[in-house]
Amino acid sequence: MKRFQQNIRKVVPYVPGDQPDFPDMIKLNTNENPYPPAPEVQEVLAKSNAEQMRLYPDPTAHQLNAAIAEAYGVEEAQVFTGVGSDDVLAMIFQTFFNSDLPILFPDITYAFYPVWCDLFRIPYEVQPLNEKLEIVPEDYYKPNGGIVFPNPNAPTGIALPSAAIEEILQHNPESLVVVDEAYVDFGGETVLPLLKKYENLIMVQTFSKSRAMAGERIGFAIGSVELIKALHDVKYSFNSYTMNRSALDAGTAAVQNAAYLQETTARIVKTREHTKQVLAEMGFRFPDSKSNFLFVTHPDCDAHELFEALREAHIFVRWFDSPRIRNYLRITIGTDAQMESLFAFLRAYLKK
Amino acid sequence: MKRFQQNIRKVVPYVPGDQPDFPDMIKLNTNENPYPPAPEVQEVLAKSNAEQMRLYPDPTAHQLNAAIAEAYGVEEAQVFTGVGSDDVLAMIFQTFFNSDLPILFPDITYAFYPVWCDLFRIPYEVQPLNEKLEIVPEDYYKPNGGIVFPNPNAPTGIALPSAAIEEILQHNPESLVVVDEAYVDFGGETVLPLLKKYENLIMVQTFSKSRAMAGERIGFAIGSVELIKALHDVKYSFNSYTMNRSALDAGTAAVQNAAYLQETTARIVKTREHTKQVLAEMGFRFPDSKSNFLFVTHPDCDAHELFEALREAHIFVRWFDSPRIRNYLRITIGTDAQMESLFAFLRAYLKK
Structure with a gap:
């Protein structure tokens, strides 16, 4: 190994997050907004x-x-x-x-x-x-x-x-x-x-x-x-x-455009509150989120297995390989239609 | 002074370079290209x-x-x-x-x-x-x-x-x-x-x-x-x-678009070579530039004074407050028309 190679800064190797790109995908993994920016x-x-x-x-x-x-x-x-x-x-x-x-x-x-x-x-x-x-x-x-x-x-x-x-x-x-x-x-x-x-x-x-x-x-x-x-x-x-x-x-x-910000965030909050209800009925537990995502866990499910199952169905959410939260998934709030697809998947998954 | 103020990183205060914005200005100070990007x-x-x-x-x-x-x-x-x-x-x-x-x-x-x-x-x-x-x-x-x-x-x-x-x-x-x-x-x-x-x-x-x-x-x-x-x-x-x-x-x-790159850089090089001739005839000296700027000095002119005079005429070039090059100006190669305006100014200035 040459000196210039020895001098290369050592970092923890990191692979950028999943950037899935399927036409049918439901992308709830990076807390993006489901609505476009102001006109x-x-x-x-x-x-x-x-x-x-x-x-x-x-x-x-x-x-x-x-x-x-x-x-x-x-x-x-x-x-x-x-x-x-x-x-x-x-x-x-x-x-x-x-x-x-x-x-x-x-x-x-x-x-x-x-x-x-x-x-x-x-x-x-x-x-x-x-x-x-x-x-x-x-x-x-x-x-x-x-x-x-x-x-x-x-x-x-x-x-x-x-x-x-x-x-x-x-x-x-x-x-x-x-x-x-x-x-x-x-x-x-x-x-x-x-x-x-x-x-x-x-x-x-x-x-x-x-x-x-x-x-x-x-x-x-x-x-x-x-x-x-x-x-x-x-x-x-x-x-x-x-x-x-x-x-x-x-x-x-x-x-x-402050009005547009108010309008779209209110829409996301509405979807979030509805999502809380639906997921709670399915047995999911989560802190009371004030953000555009929910951090959920389920007593009967392994979060990583669910994460993989969702991924195969082209529904992308986030799982963290980190000690205290390994059994949680972070789910971005999407459109109502996207959340309905998620609910349908989860209902079927939990019945298995 | 509070602790959080003492902990502020000390840097050499720096004011971002001149970003002049006059409708009639000739901006030859930051080596920008005078032509637009590829269509x-x-x-x-x-x-x-x-x-x-x-x-x-x-x-x-x-x-x-x-x-x-x-x-x-x-x-x-x-x-x-x-x-x-x-x-x-x-x-x-x-x-x-x-x-x-x-x-x-x-x-x-x-x-x-x-x-x-x-x-x-x-x-x-x-x-x-x-x-x-x-x-x-x-x-x-x-x-x-x-x-x-x-x-x-x-x-x-x-x-x-x-x-x-x-x-x-x-x-x-x-x-x-x-x-x-x-x-x-x-x-x-x-x-x-x-x-x-x-x-x-x-x-x-x-x-x-x-x-x-x-x-x-x-x-x-x-x-x-x-x-x-x-x-x-x-x-x-x-x-x-x-x-x-x-x-x-x-x-x-x-x-x-490689062809466009070739075409516009060739045009700038042509203007640069012409600029070299004209400035040399006026008594300016400069290294043989292979870039889109010239680094010029004149035996009869103080570079900083010339810089200020150009500035007043809304022709912006670059002067460096640095020991070995204090009597030089860096002039970006603009369009032929811009360079002609520069030449006209310099001819009049040198006659004073």
Whole structure:
């Protein structure tokens, strides 16, 4: 082995998730929105001007940031956007988690938190969810280098009330608290109003779920002008041009249509609540999800076997090969028709 | 100051480059292509389907990688794509430059190399260009943790012949050699044929210059299957979804039209050669550029003053506040009409 081969960074080999592509498939595995983005997105895309593509995009993302600021009632200088919320969160980890104290996050949560810690050499300590798979706020009342959790949490779907988050903030005036609200539009309480009160709080959201734009890669953070400036400083210092013109234009169009967001998320919530009823009748158990997915288990079924059976029927859901949740499946809420197909499959499966 | 504020990563404050936007401006400051991308790009963009945007993009970028592989006569497994060549290069630094020995690159070169070294804590040692602003191959015949340089170099525009790069490779069988060919389509010799012979070589290119797609953010690397796999492993391990659907689709369309690439780069080369003549007649001196820009100095002019005067006339070029090149301007090759406007300004300026 040559020296240049010895120097290759060692990582845990990772194969990108299943991207099944069958005409008849029911894709409930990556929490995508079953409805298209706001109609204005189609208009903007259709009007794309290739001539403009020869020019670099605006590195400050001014148009999009201003539109987000307007939609959320904050200043433009309080908004940071990136290539999906993964990019935004990674930038937050890198910018703010530079303490010798461990950062804290739940044991069952978004899988990339420990990955970014390893990548940026950030010490961390996971806080186990309780037996109901809930975050225990008191676990976060101890010295730490920062706190991050999704709300609602993934893959459980359980939301913390704002009051509980405020308690965490009050116990941590010296720590940065990052609330990852990827799924908040489906029924969680946003920390947006708390931003005025807590200078150590950052809210992160994405266009991939409630705004149905996973394919465009747009995420954003809102926080104090000081914190957002720090994010921009770090970002600009090593890569000025990240979001492309298409994402900036389509994102701006999407965020301006608040009515459409309300309408489609309400539709998904309605389907979710109906799905809860049906699955409960079949004997499934699940936490009370406030997101666009359910995290289900069944006393008479092995989750992995069910996962495989669903897959053979071209119904794709998510199974996690992880100790405490090995007997759970995460099922994205699709259209009513998709859920009916799922129910039909499950009824037949459970009768076997 | 609170602890969370003390923990903010310290970076050299950086303000993104001038993004002037005047209707009458002549923008020759960021080496963009004056011509639009291939006509197929417009077709693909106009046909964008917003409905598809609700789905995540293909994390393996299969369609685009296959098209690049086809265009360059390599296997798909030899191709890695990213969000602009900045993303690709940063990933290469992170994946391969993990030695205690310093990596080597020129003192006058792409400004982000030292930035990524600082970011990823990679030791480096710059090798001064000679007094003609040329890379001296012999400077790279010493123990190192890797080698990276642009060819043609930026901002000088000077190209190394393939034979000189092969000498560097022969003296460095244990080191990874990264050749950043952002500008190669304007007259440089690509290392593509050398890839068959040297397993320690990686070629990096971009769609931002010769393919006129800076606004889409697409870059790529070609190397051995082993090296490209290592890049994919690192990338997937911390961010699976980076390039959006628009970039994947438009990039595929662009790379399939080789004739258009040839035609527009030939047109730019013709304008460049004419520009050389005219500027030489005015007394400007410059290295013999093989790129889409000229790096010029004039014995009777202060470069920064000229830069400011051009700017006031809404002609934007690039000046670097850097020791050895403070009296130079980098001028992108625009259309013939744009260059004529530049010439007219310069003639009047020099007569003052």
